[in-house]
Amino acid sequence: EESLASIEKNKGLNAYISVLTERAMQKAKESDERRAQGKTLGALDGIPVAIKDNLCLEGSRTTAASKILENFVAPYTATAVEKFEAQGAVIVGKTNMDEFAMGSSNESSYFGAVENPVAKDRVPGGSSGGSAVAVATGTVPVALGSDTGGSIRQPAACTGIVGLKPTYGRVSRYGLIAYASSLDQIGPLSTNVQDAATVLSAICGQDIHDNTTSQRPTEDFGRKIGESLKGKVIGVPKEYFAEGLDAGCKSAIENVLKKAEAEGAVLKEISMPNISYAVASYYIIATAEASSNLSRFDGVRYTYRSKEAKNLYDLYAMSRSEAFGKEVQRRIMLGSYVLSSGFFDAYYVQAQKVRRLISDDFTKAFESCDVIASPVMPGLPLKRGTNESDPMAMYLSDIYTVSLNLAGLPGISVPCGKSEDLPVNIQWIGKPYAEADLLSIAAAGE
Numbered sequence: 001e002e003s004l005a006s007i008e009k010n011k012g013l014n015a016y017i018s019v020l021t022e023r024a025m026q027k028a029k030e031s032d033e034r035r036a037q038g039k040t041l042g043a044l045d046g047i048p049v050a051i052k053d054n055l056c057l058e059g060s061r062t063t064a065a066s067k068i069l070e071n072f073v074a075p076y077t078a079t080a081v082e083k084f085e086a087q088g089a090v091i092v093g094k095t096n097m098d099e100f101a102m103g104s105s106n107e108s109s110y111f112g113a114v115e116n117p118v119a120k121d122r123v124p125g126g127s128s129g130g131s132a133v134a135v136a137t138g139t140v141p142v143a144l145g146s147d148t149g150g151s152i153r154q155p156a157a158c159t160g161i162v163g164l165k166p167t168y169g170r171v172s173r174y175g176l177i178a179y180a181s182s183l184d185q186i187g188p189l190s191t192n193v194q195d196a197a198t199v200l201s202a203i204c205g206q207d208i209h210d211n212t213t214s215q216r217p218t219e220d221f222g223r224k225i226g227e228s229l230k231g232k233v234i235g236v237p238k239e240y241f242a243e244g245l246d247a248g249c250k251s252a253i254e255n256v257l258k259k260a261e262a263e264g265a266v267l268k269e270i271s272m273p274n275i276s277y278a279v280a281s282y283y284i285i286a287t288a289e290a291s292s293n294l295s296r297f298d299g300v301r302y303t304y305r306s307k308e309a310k311n312l313y314d315l316y317a318m319s320r321s322e323a324f325g326k327e328v329q330r331r332i333m334l335g336s337y338v339l340s341s342g343f344f345d346a347y348y349v350q351a352q353k354v355r356r357l358i359s360d361d362f363t364k365a366f367e368s369c370d371v372i373a374s375p376v377m378p379g380l381p382l383k384r385g386t387n388e389s390d391p392m393a394m395y396l397s398d399i400y401t402v403s404l405n406l407a408g409l410p411g412i413s414v415p416c417g418k419s420e421d422l423p424v425n426i427q428w429i430g431k432p433y434a435e436a437d438l439l440s441i442a443a444a445g446e
C-alpha cells in the first residue's frame with residue numbers, strides 16, 4: 001500500500017507505464033499469509049518491486065514503450081521475472097523506458113519522457129530510466145532493467161543509485177523483448193550494492209529457454225561484501241581518464257580510488273587501446289541485431305496494424321512506419337544498411353573484428369588486476385532534448401558502458417559523489433562471472 005501510494009504521489013515523473021494494483025495487493029496478501037503460517041519465506045518475500053516494460057509478465061500489458069505493442073498482453077512470463085516472484089517479490093508496476101530500449105535519455109518512449117527527480121532540466125538516463133526513477137524516488141527499493149550498452153548503469157548514474165549489469169549468460173533473456181541479443185542482459189537497479197547482490201542471486205541461473213545462459217549454479221553474490229581491499233589490484237585505464245572526461249566527474253571518481261588506496265588496494269595503470277572504437281563497433285552490431293529482431297513486428301501478429309493498407313507490402317510498411325518511433329526507425333535503417341550485401345564486409349564484419357580486439361584488451365588487462373575502475377559517462381546527465389537535436393552526442397555518451405557488453409563482462413555503477421550538485425557514479429568492471437568479487441570491491445567504495 002505504501003509503495004502504491006508513493007507511485008501515485010510521484011505520478012508526474014512518468015516512471016511507470018502500468019501500475020498493477022490488484023495483482024500486487026493479491027501477491028502481498030499471499031506473502032502475508034505465508035508469514036502468518038510460518039512458511040519458509042523467499043529472499044524478497046513481500047518486497048515491492050518494479051520491472052521494465054520490456055519484460056514479459058503473463059496477463060499483463062508489455063509494451064517496450066512502443067506504439068506497435070501498445071495493447072500487447074504477454075502470454076508468458078520472462079524467466080528472470082518468474083524467479084524474482086518465486087522469491088516472494090511483489091511486482092507493483094512496469095516501468096517506462098526508451099522505445100525498445102534504444103536510447104540513453106528516456107525521451108523516446110511512446111508514453112512520454114521520464115523526468116529526473118534529481119534535476120528537472122536533465123534526463124534521467126536510459127533506457128531503463130523508469131526503473132531508475134522508480135528506485136530513486138523510493139516507490140520500490142529495487143527494480144529490474146535491461147542493459148544492452150549501458151541501459152542499467154547509465155540511468156543509475158543520472159539518478160544517483162546503483163545499477164548492475166551481470167556477465168552475459170548469467171541471467172536468462174527468455175521473455176525479454178530483444179534489442180540486440182548478443183549484448184542484452186537483465187539486471188537490478190537498487191539503492192545499495194547489497195540489494196543488487198540479493199536480486200542477482202534471485203534471478204540468475206541456467207534456463208532451458210535461453211541456451212546462452214551459463215550452467216554455473218546460483219551463488220550468494222553478496223557473500224564477499226565487507227572483505228578488506230588489502231592487496232586488491234584496481235586497474236585504471238589511462239585512456240579512460242584522459243581527454244573528454246568532465247573534470248568534476250573525474251575528481252569524484254579519483255577520490256574513491258584514493259580512498260581505496262588508503263584502505264590497502266593497489267592502483268595499477270593499464271591500457272585499453274581500442275576504447276575509441278567501442279561506440280562505432282557497438283552501434284553497428286546493436287543496430288544490425290535490432291533490425292533483425294524487430295522484423296517480427298510486422299503488423300500481422302500481435303502488433304499495431306495500419307488501417308489504411310490495401311495490400312500486404314503496404315501492411316508491413318505502413319504499420320511499421322506509423323507505429324515505430326523516429327529513433328527506432330533510424331536504427332532499423334542503419335542496421336539494415338550495415339547488413340546489406342554491399343556493405344556487410346565494410347561495416348558489420350569490421351565491427352565484429354573490433355569487438356574481438358576490445359574483448360582481448362580486457363582479457364589482457366585482467367591478467368594484472370582484479371577489477372577495473374572507470375567512469376560511467378563522460379559528463380553530467382545530458383540536458384533534456386539533446387537526443388532530438390543531436391543524436392550523435394547521445395551515442396557518444398555511451399563510450400564507457402558499451403565496451404562491457406561487447407566483451408560480455410559484468411559492471412556495476414555506484415554513486416561516488418557530486419559535481420555541480422548533480423550525481424556522479426563510478427563504474428567497476430569485473431572478470432567474467434566474478435560478480436561476487438566485483439560487488440565486494442564496489443561495496444567497499446560505497
Ligand code: GLN
Pocket residue numbers: 101102103104126127146147148149150151152179286398
Ligand atoms: N544507449 C545505448 C543504446 O541506445 C544502450 C541502450 C541499452 O543498453 N539498452 O543503444
